[in-house]
Amino acid sequence: MADAQSVREEVSSAKAVLLGALAPGVNGPTWNTLKSAFLLLGLSLSLMLALAISSSDSSLVLHVGFLVLITATLFLLLSWFLAQTGLVTIENQMRDLDLVPNAGSETNKKRT
Template identity: 45%
Template sequence: MEGRPSKEISSAEAVFVGALSSGVNAPTWFVLKITFLLLAFCFTAMLALAFSSKNFVIVGHVLLLVTIGTVLFVLLNRFLAEVGLVPVEQQMQEMGIHKTEATDRDKRK
């Protein structure tokens, strides 16, 4: 991972770096959106099962989970709209993994 150009950073490495450093990079946000999409799919299935069982206590609990998930997604979206995304290269530099100056000097030699 050390010393590679930014074009060679895989999505998995970018998500891993995004999880360990400050800020959110684009691949990490993409994985979070997919996770929320799958969570919404699961909650829809749970809601359908709860309605079919005619147990309205379970329906209330699933609706509470849907509300919590929706509020969390909206708040994350608004926060990232305010703050913005961080480039993966900047996160790697902050962690000391990726040193662009060293690779530039090596290329000149």
């Protein structure tokens, strides 16, 4: 238990996001990064939609509106999927990638 606590303290948020990209599952820092990326994407697309409406170009309004719809749908589906599956801990992802030394393997190395 103490090993898991020390692993949690030494992992930076950037390393946690990298682990979230490489290991199975999604951890908390990776999900927070994705939410902020979707927020910034939504803000920029909203600004583009406002500019398209002010230019009175109907094809541009339709195009950007469709992009906003795709972004919102993707975010809602991703949120729903993560609500169904749940988040994984950073420690589990590190174990999946064999980044945490096992206590049993260290004793086996000392015997040989």
